[in-house]
Amino acid sequence: MVKADIVHSIELKLGLSHEEAGAQVEQILEIIKSTLRQGEPVLISGFGQWKVRGKSSRIGRNPKTKEVHEISPRRVVTFYPSNVWRGEISKLNP
C-alpha cells in the first residue's frame, strides 16, 4: 500500500475531491514530521507513538575497508506500536 491508496480511501469515504483528500494526507504527514523535528513525541491512541531519541557518538568502521571513524551523536525516530495494535497483530494467523 502506498500514499495514493490512502488518498483514494479518503476521497471515497468522505466525498472529497482528489485534491482535498490529497491535502489531508499531505498535511497529516507534515504535522507529524514537524512535531518530531521539534523533538516532540506524537501519540496516536490505538495506533502507537513516535518518539525522538538521542544516540551518543560511537566508533564505527567501514565493513569493506575496515576503516575506523567516529559516528557523530544523532537523533533518531522510533515507533512503538500501541498495546491494542500489538494485540490485534498477535491474533493474525502465522
Next chain:
Amino acid sequence: MNKSQLIDQLALTTHQTNKVSEQAVNIFFESIKKALSARDRVEIRGFGSFTLKEYNAYTGRNPKTGEKVYVPRKELPFFRAGKDLRLQVNDGDEEPPQK
C-alpha cells in the same frame, strides 16, 4: 502531540471542519492497520514504511525476580523512518550506511 491535537491542527491548515479532519485522520491510521493485518507492507515516501516484523521465541528473565519466562514467537508492527524524516529529525545529517 496526540490525536485530537493533530485533528485540530489539520482542520486549521486545510480549512476543513474538525469533523472532516477527524474522519481523515481515522481513515489514515485505520488504512495502515488494515494493510498490515492483510500482511501488506505500507510505504509512504519521505515519511517511512510499516512492515510486520517477526521475533523468534526466547527465554527471558523477569528482571525483578530473576524467574525464567518463556516468550513465544511473535510479530509486531515495525516502522522504519524514510530518508526525509531521518534527515529532518537529525538536522540534515545522514547516518552512514550500516551494511
